[in-house]
Amino acid sequence: MSTRTVKDPSASDGLLPAVLIAGLVAVVGGSVWAGIHLGTDQAAPGNPIAIVKGLIRGELVWETGSTLVVALVLAAVIALVVATAVLVRRVQGEKTRIDAKAKVMGTGRDIKGITEKECRSVAYKSLGMKEELKDRTKAVGVQIGKHLLTGRMLRGSYQDLHCDIWGPRTGKSSSRVIPAILSALGAVLTTSDRPGDGKHGQGPVGGLGNLQRPGQARREGQSACEHPRSAEGMGVRSAGRRR
Structure with a gap:
């Protein structure tokens, strides 16, 4: 493992809430500015805060055109957010949340x-x-x-x-067992409570040597352990009688 000092990527430093608040303020201010300047022909200041003050004091009038402009601005912002989310999703592909920990590996x-x-x-x-x-x-x-x-x-x-310590249905066979069987340079002895691992390896490696069925291998392997002398015929070295 790396000995360098790293920060837990799951720990929040408050940056995201600050960005969200700043973005919300920018959208609201921009909408008010666009609603007055583009939706009406009134002479209005360029500062959104001054525009809000003018609306409160009655110096400026919020017209129907202003509402239409704000609706268009909000629709554009929502479309941009959705498009960005879709793009990020496609770029990430099938990555999982654990992939974010790669930078501390x-x-x-x-x-x-x-x-x-x-x-x-x-x-x-x-x-x-x-x-x-x-x-x-x-x-x-x-x-x-x-x-x-x-x-x-x-x-x-x-x-x-x-x-390996994996949870159920997390890819133990497809990610570890089967690739190890297919890439082995010599004989392979694999055990499992299900015949899936052996069946998936039968096709690619079946022509490279003798292949035993899962049930047959289990019975003969057990016999080799119980009777060490019979292990010689299977090419198995046994330390002693099974207890």
Whole structure:
């Protein structure tokens, strides 16, 4: 994580209310000015405050043309606000409120350990994956996600422990499990209480090696754990009998 001093983006500093009040005053003042100067032929001062004083004292008259002009001004302001909101919505696309926290996330040396370059270094020096690293088109490491500030893909090395805490229906399978299955350089053992992860990986990786059905893998995997000798045929190394 970054050690630099940052401010919580969720904390309000009172700037937004001040901007809203200033905008409201500007709209009201501009409407009054436009209503008198464009809606009537009276000789009126240019200061909106002086115009209001003149209306109160009876020196100026608010005519029907003034009301029409104010209505047009308000309609134009509302249309501008709606168009701006739509434009902002389209620019943001499918971003969520958590994306606003990107500016306080780690950068540079903070995320060096989970970059693809670092994953390749670990795979070469610590895991001896020299043959796998010859193909530069294949990704090395377990995909984590894109860094919001730079757009670079972040990955954890194969010797790292990944512990994710996600809520229900937040994209665990589609964002973490399935991409890890599809980008793996070797054999994959995946478990789930539903067969979805295995089914989604059958098509793309089915032609690269032997693929077991979820039910079959569960039964044979359980057998390998209960009977360590049978693990040799599956290429599984078991530490001992299941307790």
